[in-house]
Amino acid sequence: MIRHVVIWELLATEGPEKAAAKITITEALESLVPKIFQIRALSVNPDVGVEGNWDISLTADFDSIDDLLAYKRHPEHVIVGGVIRSLTIRRAAIDFEV
Incomplete structure (x- = not known):
């Protein structure tokens, strides 16, 4: 099995904007499960x-x-990636066997 781990730093640094960005990213990523x-x-x-x-x-x-x-090439993932890029300033990822 391959585990894909990604972390992001948000553009918003505090308050309602930061909370909203977290919700948007969570919902966007979770929406991929039934599609991919x-x-x-x-x-x-x-x-x-x-x-x-x-x-x-x-x-x-x-x-x-x-x-x-x-998964990375899937059109729905590409769309979600664009949403996430609009809300974040940094990304780091690692893929490994478990």
Whole structure:
């Protein structure tokens, strides 16, 4: 199994804008589960507010690297990626076997 982990730093730094961005990203990513059959598991988690941490993370599991690549190329994922890019300033990712 391949685990895909992504973390983002949001453009909004506080208040209602930051909370709204977290909700938008969470809903957008969770909407992919019924649309992309290669996703085995997916969770989106906002940081609990520890100073210096990134703001929100994605953890998604796939049966294979090919399934991960299919997810990354899927048109719905591309759309969601655009939404996320509009709300974030930095992204880091790692893919590994579990």
